[in-house]
Amino acid sequence: xxxxxxxxxxxDKIRASETSRNAAIRNxxxxxxxxxxxxxxxxxxxxxxxxxxTVFHDTIVTFVKKAFTDxxxxxxxxxxxxxxxxxxxxxxxxLRKKKRHVTVPIEHASTAESDGDNFxxxxxxxxxxxxxxxxxxxxxxxxxxLMHWAAGYKMEEISSxxxxxxxxxxxxxxxECMKELYNYLSENPHIKxxxxxx
Amino acid sequence: MDYYDxxxxxxxxxxxxxxxxxxxxxxxxxxxxxxxxxNHEAAMDVVGSILEGExxxxxxxxxLVIDNEGSGIENGKLKIENGAAIGKVENEGKEAKxxxxxxxxxxxxxxxxxxxxxxxxxLFGTTDTKLAKTIYADNFEPAPVDISKKxxxxxxxxxxxxxxxxxxxxxxxxxxxxxxxxDSIGDNxxxxxxxxxxxxxxxxxxxxxxxQPLQFSLQFQNEYYWYSAMSFLAEGELINARRxxxxxxxxxxxxxxxxxxxxQTR
Numbered sequence: 362x363x364x365x366x367x368x369x370x371x372x373d374k375i376r377a378s379e380t381s382r383n384a385a386i387r388n389x390x391x392x393x394x395x396x397x398x399x400x401x402x403x404x405x406x407x408x409x410x411x412x413x414x415t416v417f418h419d420t421i422v423t424f425v426k427k428a429f430t431d432x433x434x435x436x437x438x439x440x441x442x443x444x445x446x447x448x449x450x451x452x453x454x455x456l457r458k459k460k461r462h463v464t465v466p467i468e469h470a471s472t473a474e475s476d477g478d479n480f481x482x483x484x485x486x487x488x489x490x491x492x493x494x495x496x497x498x499x500x501x502x503x504x505x506x507l508m509h510w511a512a513g514y515k516m517e518e519i520s521s522x523x524x525x526x527x528x529x530x531x532x533x534x535x536x537e538c539m540k541e542l543y544n545y546l547s548e549n550p551h552i553k554x555x556x557x558x559x
Numbered sequence: 560m561d562y563y564d565x566x567x568x569x570x571x572x573x574x575x576x577x578x579x580x581x582x583x584x585x586x587x588x589x590x591x592x593x594x595x596x597x598n599h600e601a602a603m604d605v606v607g608s609i610l611e612g613e614x615x616x617x618x619x620x621x622x623l624v625i626d627n628e629g630s631g632i633e634n635g636k637l638k639i640e641n642g643a644a645i646g647k648v649e650n651e652g653k654e655a656k657x658x659x660x661x662x663x664x665x666x667x668x669x670x671x672x673x674x675x676x677x678x679x680x681x682l683f684g685t686t687d688t689k690l691a692k693t694i695y696a697d698n699f700e701p702a703p704v705d706i707s708k709k710x711x712x713x714x715x716x717x718x719x720x721x722x723x724x725x726x727x728x729x730x731x732x733x734x735x736x737x738x739x740x741x742d743s744i745g746d747n748x749x750x751x752x753x754x755x756x757x758x759x760x761x762x763x764x765x766x767x768x769x770x771q772p773l774q775f776s777l778q779f780q781n782e783y784y785w786y787s788a789m790s791f792l793a794e795g796e797l798i799n800a801r802r803x804x805x806x807x808x809x810x811x812x813x814x815x816x817x818x819x820x821x822x823q824t825r
Contacts, residue, residue, distance in 0.1 A: 383617045390621040411808060411821045418618050425614050483608040484615055486810040491777060495605050496612045508609040539563060542602045547594075552777070553601045 372436060375428040378522065379505070382425070389421045395441050399448045406452060416455070419482055420448040430512040491555045498545065503538035510535050566599045619802075626798050688795030694820055695792035701727075702755035702786060706748050720752070729756040747772070747779045754786050763790040781811045788817075797824055 371388075374381040389395075399420060400413040408416070424444060427434055436443055484493055496504070502523075509519045516528030516535075525531045546553045568574050569582050586592050704724065706717050716739070723731040733756045741749040750773055757766035767790055773783035784803045791800035801824060804817040811817070 386617045387621045492608045507606045511606045
C-alpha cells in the first residue's frame, strides 16, 4: 500500500530528530507504491530483483542525505516523482559503470528536480565496507555530533538537537571525537590507505 | 589556534588565499604536517559517511522486519488458503451430511480437518527450508585454507591439522583447533578453518559463533558473511542467510554466487 507523504513534513521530520528521521525512513521503506514503481523500472531496464532492491534502498539513502544536509532543499513536487527521478539516475549511473549497453528511452531521462549524477553514496563497494568497519568502532555520541557537524549544523544547533549544555560543550566533544578518529587512522595506516577515494 | 583546527580549516577550504598558500608552503617542508593532513582527510571521509551508515542501518533493519513479516504473511496466507481450500472441498461434498452428525461425529470431522490443515501447513511451511538446504548442498565447499606455517613453534601441530583438513577429517580438525585455543592465537585462517569444519560437522550455530571475529577483519569479512550464510542455509533459515548474502552481493569474490542465491530465493 502506498503511504501518504506530506512533502514538507517529511523533510522536516528528517531534520528534526533521530527518532522522527528514523520513523520517516521506515515509512519510506514500507511505501509499496514507490517500491513497486522503482522495481518495475529496473526490471524493464536490464536489471533484476536484487538490483531493484539495491536501487530502492540507495534512492532512500540519497533522498534522506539530501534532506538532512542541504538546508535549502525543499520538495516542490510529489515525493514519488522526486524519488523516481533519483532512482532512474542511480540506475543509469550503475549501468554506465557496469558498461552494459542499453538505450535509455527519452521519457526515462532524469527529472529536473531529482539529484544529478553526484549521489555521494559512500558506503558502496570495498571502500564502503572499510568505512563501515571504522564506523562500527566509533562511539554513538561521537557519531551523532560528528554527523551533524559534517552536515553543516552550527554548534548551538547541535547542542539543542542532541541535548548538550551549550555549543561550547559540543565543540569540545567534536574535537575529542575527531582526535580519537584521527589517532585510530594514524595507528592503522592500512585502513587509511583503503578509504582514500580512488 | 589548535593544530587540528588549522588542518580542518585547510581541508574545509575556509582559509584565505594567503593563509592557504602559507599553509601549503609549510606542508611541503614538514613531512609530519603532511601526514597529519592526510590522516585528517581520511577522518573527514569517515565522518562524511556516518549519516549514510545510520540511514542504511535503519533501512536494513526495517527491510529485515518486512522480510520476516512477508514470509509470515505469505506463509500464513498459504496456510490459511490451503486449510480453507481443503476444508471447503470437504465441506462442499459433505455439507448436508455433517448437519446430521452427532457432536461426537462433528468433533471427529473437526480433528480430521485440523490434521489435513496441519499437513498443508507442514507441506508449504517446509518449502523454504527445503530450498535453503538444497542451495546449501549446491554451494557449500570447505573453505580453501592452508595453515601450514614453516619455521614457527607450532609447525608440526599445524601441519597435522592441515593434513587432517585436506583429508576431510573434520572432527579431528575441530578437536585439535579447540585444544589450540585459537582465540588467543588470533589467527584468522585458523578461525575460518574451524568455522568451515564445524559447518561440515553439523554444528551450525557454533560455527557462526566461532567465526564472529572474522566480521571485523578486512581480509576475512567476506568469508565470514559467506560461510555464516551457508550455515543458515544448512539450517533452512533463508531470511538470515539472505541478510548476510546481501552484504557480499556487490564487489566481492562471492558477488556472483551471492547474487544468484538472492535471485533464486526471492
